[in-house]
Structures are given as structure tokens and as C-alpha cells.
Amino acid sequence: xxxxxxxxxxxxxxxxxxxxxxxxxxxxxxxxxxxxxxxxxxxxxxxxxxxxxxxxxxxxxxxxxxxxxxxxxxxxxxxxxxxxxxxxxxxxxxxxxxxxxxxxxxxxxxxxxxxxxxxxxxxxxxxxxxxxxxxxxxxxxxxxxxxxxxxxxxxxxxxxxxxxxxxxxxxxxxxxxxxxxxxxxxxxxxxxxxxxxxxxxxxxxxxxxxxxxxxxxxxxxxxxxxxxxxxxxxxxxxxxxxxxxxxxxxxxxxxxxxxxxxxxxxxxxxxxxxxxxxxxxxxxxxxxxxxxxxxxxxxxxxxxxxxxxxxxxxxxxxxxxxxxxxxxxxxxxxxxxxxxxxxxxxxxxxxxxxxxxxxxxxxxxxxxxxx
Amino acid sequence: xxxxxxxxxxxxxxxxxxxxxxxxxxxxxxxxxxxxxxxxxxxxxxxxxxxxxxxxxxxxxxxxxxxxxxxxxxxxxxxxxxxxxxxxxxxxxxxxxxxxxxxxxxxxxxxxxxxxxxxxxxxxxxxxxxxxxxxxxxxxxxxxxxxxxxxxxxxxxxxxxxxxxxxxxxxxxxxxxxxxxxxxxxxxxxxxxxxxxxxxxxxxxxxxxxxxxxxxxxxxxxxxxxxxxxxxxxxxxxxxxxxxxxxxxxxxxxxxxxxxxxxxxxxxxxxxxxxxxxxxxxxxxxxxxxxxxxxxxxxxxxxxxxxxxxxxxxxxxxxxxxxxxxxxxxxxxxxxxxxxxxxxxxxxxxxxxxxxxxxxxxxxxxxxx
Numbered sequence: 001x002x003x004x005x006x007x008x009x010x011x012x013x014x015x016x017x018x019x020x021x022x023x024x025x026x027x028x029x030x031x032x033x034x035x036x037x038x039x040x041x042x043x044x045x046x047x048x049x050x051x052x053x054x055x056x057x058x059x060x061x062x063x064x065x066x067x068x069x070x071x072x073x074x075x076x077x078x079x080x081x082x083x084x085x086x087x088x089x090x091x092x093x094x095x096x097x098x099x100x101x102x103x104x105x106x107x108x109x110x111x112x113x114x115x116x117x118x119x120x121x122x123x124x125x126x127x128x129x130x131x132x133x134x135x136x137x138x139x140x141x142x143x144x145x146x147x148x149x150x151x152x153x154x155x156x157x158x159x160x161x162x163x164x165x166x167x168x169x170x171x172x173x174x175x176x177x178x179x180x181x182x183x184x185x186x187x188x189x190x191x192x193x194x195x196x197x198x199x200x201x202x203x204x205x206x207x208x209x210x211x212x213x214x215x216x217x218x219x220x221x222x223x224x225x226x227x228x229x230x231x232x233x234x235x236x237x238x239x240x241x242x243x244x245x246x247x248x249x250x251x252x253x254x255x256x257x258x259x260x261x262x263x264x265x266x267x268x269x270x271x272x273x274x275x276x277x278x279x280x281x282x283x284x285x286x287x288x289x290x291x292x293x294x295x296x297x298x299x300x301x302x303x304x305x306x307x308x309x310x311x312x313x314x315x316x317x318x319x320x321x322x323x324x325x326x327x328x329x330x331x332x333x334x335x336x337x338x339x340x341x342x343x344x345x346x347x348x349x350x351x352x353x354x355x356x357x358x359x360x361x362x363x364x365x366x367x368x369x370x371x
Numbered sequence: 372x373x374x375x376x377x378x379x380x381x382x383x384x385x386x387x388x389x390x391x392x393x394x395x396x397x398x399x400x401x402x403x404x405x406x407x408x409x410x411x412x413x414x415x416x417x418x419x420x421x422x423x424x425x426x427x428x429x430x431x432x433x434x435x436x437x438x439x440x441x442x443x444x445x446x447x448x449x450x451x452x453x454x455x456x457x458x459x460x461x462x463x464x465x466x467x468x469x470x471x472x473x474x475x476x477x478x479x480x481x482x483x484x485x486x487x488x489x490x491x492x493x494x495x496x497x498x499x500x501x502x503x504x505x506x507x508x509x510x511x512x513x514x515x516x517x518x519x520x521x522x523x524x525x526x527x528x529x530x531x532x533x534x535x536x537x538x539x540x541x542x543x544x545x546x547x548x549x550x551x552x553x554x555x556x557x558x559x560x561x562x563x564x565x566x567x568x569x570x571x572x573x574x575x576x577x578x579x580x581x582x583x584x585x586x587x588x589x590x591x592x593x594x595x596x597x598x599x600x601x602x603x604x605x606x607x608x609x610x611x612x613x614x615x616x617x618x619x620x621x622x623x624x625x626x627x628x629x630x631x632x633x634x635x636x637x638x639x640x641x642x643x644x645x646x647x648x649x650x651x652x653x654x655x656x657x658x659x660x661x662x663x664x665x666x667x668x669x670x671x672x673x674x675x676x677x678x679x680x681x682x683x684x685x686x687x688x689x690x691x692x693x694x695x696x697x698x699x700x701x702x703x704x705x706x707x708x709x710x711x712x713x714x715x716x717x718x719x720x721x722x723x724x725x726x727x728x729x730x731x732x733x734x735x736x737x738x739x740x
Contacts (some may be wrong), residue, residue, distance in 0.1 A: 011407040024398035036386040043603040080447055082627045115459055236632030249714040259455050260448040263631035264604030269398050324486055
């Protein structure tokens with residue numbers, strides 16, 4: 001089962017924390033019924049203050065303290081799925097476009113487009129430079145949209161990238177922000193895998209770039225999406241956030257979050273867990289370490305079979321090149337090969353074409369979702 | 372604080388159950404062995420046990436007069452999410468839904484904001500105690516169609532917010548026949564189903580859907596645990612549709628507002644506990660009835676009448692005689708400010724519910740000690 005990007009490597013750390021600290025029990029043991037009652041009634045779209053503070057703190061730790069997060073700019077949503085859709089509703093109108101670098105998370109086709117009516121125009125990236133975004137590719141995508149009379153509202157990237165399993169270089173981020181300023185559009189950075197970078201120093205969050213900018217008109221274009229689904233392996237709990245440097249966006253997103261709030265029961269439990277600095281420091285460190293080891297094992301194993309992967313440094317998967325095994329260098333060829341792998345090898349991996357990759361033969365293999 | 376329609380009367384019962392059942396939490400030492408499976412579970416079908424427990428609870432909340440199919444239970448981010456989702460499923464931007472007024476103020480946001488759907492109110496008046504009639508719906512439908520609007524359906528809350536009244540069986544049946552005849556949808560928000568504390572039982576639309584003259588594909592129910600159980604923080608919204616395509620579509624859309632698996636797991640356990648549920652529903656109804664009685668009596672002593680109601684967490688108070696200028700919404704707002712500032716009671720003015728007659732106010736009675 002290597003198709004699903006789940007993180008199951010560090011559940012033991014979470015479980016032992018819960019056993020020892022019993023954060024949920026404390027809610028019901030509370031004197032009188034105030035604790036439980038307040039929590040059960042709490043549906044304020046601002047979210048529990050101590051939970052937002054805990055999230056801000058956790059996000060800072062994931063970035064090695066290189067950026068600060070203001071809890072009042074954190075808007076909670078039921079998962080990154082909802083966060084991405086919500087931001088799209090706010091930043092774009094039906095028939096407008098977001099530019100998204102390929103290959104990208106297949107879920108974006110639904111999350112960004114379905115109910116919003118917004119389009120995705122791809123920024124084509126290829127293996128010649130490790131699939132990094134180039135200024136030429138950006139301009140080309142923008143022109144494609146303009147030629148079709150489509151209004152571009154922003155660029156949306158995932159950093160670290162899904163499916164590449166690699167961080168976006170600092171220079172590329174700076175170029176991206178410049179591009180967005182020049183075109184007067186937004187920049188959304190989905191940093192859902194920020195805690196899954198093997199070596200913390202290799203990750204530059206767009207937040208770090210923004211820290212050093214004073215010009216509000218530049219900062220206001222930047223929005224970050226985060227979630228606990230990957231870093232903490234808690235996709236079931238539906239904890240997503242939008243972090244925006246734009247006051248209007250924060251205000252509107254907060255109101256819109258009414259459609260998709262995080263369960264107060266979950267907020268309370270996680271507020272406890274994520275404010276426990278000893279726990280989070282340990283968790284982040286060990287989680288990174290285990291993911292790195294898994295990654296290295298799998299890449300080594302594949303290498304022995306003559307299979308190369310893109311050099312990755314983050315995420316729950318690696319980007320494997322099986323181009324040399326294709327019968328024909330086409331999408332059909334890739335899907336044929338995929339079929340064989342699914343049926344004969346019984347390995348559930350994801351074909352690059354489902355991620356809109358412009359080169360055929362690449363596959364995403366997840367390594368963090370089984371023992 | 373009588374502005375918020377919360378149900379705080381039975382949280383003690385819930386808290387006690389939770390304390391006695393630590394295994395229902397995946398975050399306690401007793402339940403943590405289930406943690407990783409539950410934390411990892413993000414399937415938009417929802418936990419099977421959760422759907423079964425909800426279907427079971429919904430049936431019990433309707434006195435066992437109907438049963439619900441767990442396979443038709445779809446999650447959403449509270450009833451707020453459910454109402455929006457059903458609009459996305461049934462209507463396009465510019466389409467119209469008829470909604471009897473006075474109606475829950477947030478419908479203007481929930482049904483319209485991101486969906487682009489329009490609300491055309493079906494005005495109800497005090498002349499017949501704000502009762503919804505088929506004639507009124509027919510008239511509103513006719514007018515809307517004449518103005519070239521594309522009417523997709525009728526949506527109403529039963530028991531009613533803000534009225535606290537329930538729809539009689541005959542009117543419900545006739546409304547269901549009407550929508551079938553016109554081939555438009557019917558969405559009934561039954562979020563206050565278990566808040567009936569006196570008089571006739573609620574007739575859920577689920578009870579009339581089996582009639583031969585009804586096209587079940589047009590019938591949809593919105594539900595939630597926010598009012599009946601007093602758990603708005605847990606964001607448990609449900610879309611229940613008799614239409615397979617709508618179930619399928621709503622289920623895919625539920626990805627944007629799933630219920631936390633931690634919460635699903637706990638509620639699955641709690642709501643399958645028959646003795647707890649039975650006792651809870653009975654106690655809740657009783658306590659609401661007592662509160663309602665004390666409240667309306669007190670108001671009566673002060674010369675204030677309320678619309679006769681047998682459900683809900685609020686009463687619809689008649690302050691028309693206190694308006695400085697009769698029939699004036701300006702006076703209503705003036706009076707509202709006085710009540711808020713001088714009497715320090717947070718009540719909601721009728722105009723915020725699109726009521727066409729000035730002077731009515733909604734007062735909640737279940738939200739404090």
C-alpha cells in the first residue's frame with residue numbers, strides 16, 4: 001500500500017504522550033462542569049485561543065524558529081482540503097485561474113476547482129532541473145492564461161512538494177514572490193509537509209522570506225496553508241489552517257470557516273499536546289529522523305534494482321523514474337506499466353500522469369504508511 | 372444572554388457518560404490502543420459505527436416512528452456545512468430556493484454566500500400564528516416563476532427557528548405532494564427534532580416520504596447534534612437524502628467538512644448506548660418543558676405574550692404593543708437596543724429573521740443556568 005501519503009511512522013510517540021498525560025480526561029475531570037460544557041458549546045470561528053497559540057508555536061518549531069507566527073492570523077478549517085478550497089473562494093472568482101506547478105497533488109483538481117469554478121493553469125516543470133520552477137515556465141503559464149482571456153489570481157505551490165518529495169529552493173521562492181508582485185497576484189504556499197523535511201536546515205518557508213520584508217503590499221499577497229494530517233499523521237482529526245499576512249483575507253477566511261470548523265474536542269486535546277514543548281521538540285526530531293531513514297532505505301533498495309529516484313529531502317514519498325521501462329513514451333504507456341505494477345507486484349503507487357507531470361514514466365511511492 | 376440558541380440543559384448527562392466510558396475516547400489510557408486507527412481514518416464515508424449510531428439516534432429522536440439508513444448518512448461541518456452542501460448539490464448560481472419567513476438569520480449566508488443561490492421568502496404572518504400553508508408556498512412559487520426565476524426547491528426548518536412551532540402532518544403531506552407535482556426539491560432542516568417538549572409529536576418528513584404520491588428523490592433532510600444534544604463545538608452535521616445521486620455528491624463534498632474521527636468515535640459509542648440515549652431524550656424534553664413553562668409564565672405576568680410553541684430552545688415573543696411607533700422596524704430596533712442596553716437581555720429582533728411584522732423578538736431559554 002504505497003499509494004497513500006500517510007505518516008504512520010511516529011504514532012508510538014503520540015500514543016505514549018496520551019497515555020501519560022491524558023489531556024482529554026482532564027477536560028471531564030474538571031471541577032464542576034465548566035470545562036466540558038464550555039468546550040462542547042464552543043463554536044466560535046476564531047477557534048480556541050490556546051489551540052491557535054499551540055499551532056503557531058508548532059509551526060515555528062517546524063521552521064526552526066526562522067519565522068514567527070501570530071496566533072491571531074491563524075484561521076482553522078477542517079483539513080487542508082478545506083483550507084485550499086476556502087482560499088481559492090476568497091482569492092479568485094469563477095473562471096479565474098491559479099497557476100500551479102506540475103507535477104502536483106491530484107486532489108487539487110477537485111479542491112481548487114470543483115465548487116469554486118476556478119481553473120488551474122499548469123506551470124510546466126521537468127527533470128532537466130529537478131522539476132524546479134523557472135521564471136520562463138512562470139511567464140509561459142501566465143501568457144497561456146492571458147491568451148485564453150483568463151484572469152490569473154495567484155500562484156499556488158506545495159512546499160515541500162507533493163509528489164516530488166523535495167523542498168523548493170530559496171532563490172525560487174524569492175523569484176516567485178517577485179513574479180507575484182510584478183503581476184499583482186497572490187502567492188499561496190501549501191506547507192503541509194513542512195514538518196517532514198529530513199534536515200530542518202534544508203527547508204525555507206515562504207514565511208522566512210516574508211519576515212524580512214517591510215512592504216505590506218508585498219506581504220499581503222502571501223498565504224500559507226498548513227495541516228496536522230501529514231506531520232503528525234492525524235488526517236482523521238481534520239485540522240487545517242490558513243495563515244495569511246492579509247487582514248482582509250484573515251477576516252473573510254474566518255467567517256467562511258463556519259462551514260468547516262475543527263471539532264472543539266479535537267482542538268482542546270491538541271492544544272494540550274502541542275503546547276507541551278518537551279513533547280513537540282522530541283516528536284519533530286524523531287519524526288524527521290525516522291522519515292529520513294525510511295527514505296534512504298527505499299531509495300537504496302530501488303537503486304539496487306537499477307531504479308533512480310529524484311533527489312528528495314522531505315515528505316512521505318519518493319519520486320521514482322521508471323521511464324526506461326515504458327513500452328511507449330506516452331501516457332498510455334505509463335498507465336500500462338502502472339497496471340502491471342498494481343496487478344503483478346501488488347504495489348499501490350501513483351502514476352505521474354495523475355499529477356499532470358509533463359514527462360512520462362515517473363511514479364510516486366509512499367514509504368511512511370506501513371510497518 | 373438570550374440571543375444564542377444553545378441547549379445547555381443536559382450537558383451534565385453527557386459529561387457523566389463520558390467520564391464513565393473512558394474507552395470511548397482514543398486519547399485516554401483506556402482507549403489509546405485505538406488511537407492510530409482512528410487518527411488515520413479520513414474516509415469520507417465516515418466510521419461505520421458512527422453512521423449506524425447517528426441513524427439510530429435520529430430514529431429515537433423521532434420516537435422510533437421512522438428508521439434511517441446508515442448508508443444515506445453523509446457528514447458535514449455542522450448543519451451550517453450541511454445546508455450549504457445541499458445547496459451546492461441541488462442548485463446552480465442564480466437558482467432560487469423558497470424559504471418561509473421568519474427564518475434562521477444565517478440562512479442568508481449559509482444558503483447563498485458561496486453557492487450563488489437566491490432565497491425567495493414565503494412570508495408567514497401573525498394572522499394565522501405564522502403557520503406555513505401550502506397556499507402561501509404555491510403563491511410564492513407562482514410569483515417567482517412569473518419573474519422568470521428558476522425555482523429549485525423549498526427549504527424550511529421543522530421544528531421552526533425562530534417560532535418553536537412544529538408543522539402539522541396534513542400540511543407536511545400537502546407540501547410534499549406540492550413539490551412532487553412541481554418537480555422541485557424539499558429540504559427539511561430538522562436540527563431541533565428532539566427539542567419537542569409538549570403537545571403533538573414532531574412529524575418528520577421521513578414519515579411521509581413513503582407515500583405513493585411522493586417522489587422520494589426530491590426529499591432531503593439536514594440534521595445536527597448541535598441543538599438536540601447541545602454539542603455545537605463538535606461540528607456534527609448530517610445530510611440525509613433519499614436521492615442516491617445526491618448522497619453520492621454530498622459524500623464527495625463532505626471532504627471539505629468531515630467530522631473529526633476522534634469525535635465520530637466517541638459519539639458512535641455514546642449514541643449506541645440505548646439506555647443513555649433513552650434517558651437523555653426524555654430528560655432533555657422534560658427540562659426544556661419546565662424551562663419553557665417558567666419562562667412564558669414569567670413573561671405573561673409582565674403582560675407579554677408569546678406565540679404558542681411546543682418545541683425549540685426559544686420563544687417568539689410579541690412586543691408589538693411596546694413599539695414607540697406601531698408597525699415600524701425602526702421602532703423595533705430602538706426597542707431592541709433598549710432591551711440590550713437597559714434590561715441587558717440579548718434577544719434577537721424579528722427583522723433579523725426577515726419577519727414582515729415589526730415587534731416580534733426571539734428569546735432563548737435553554738442557554739444558561
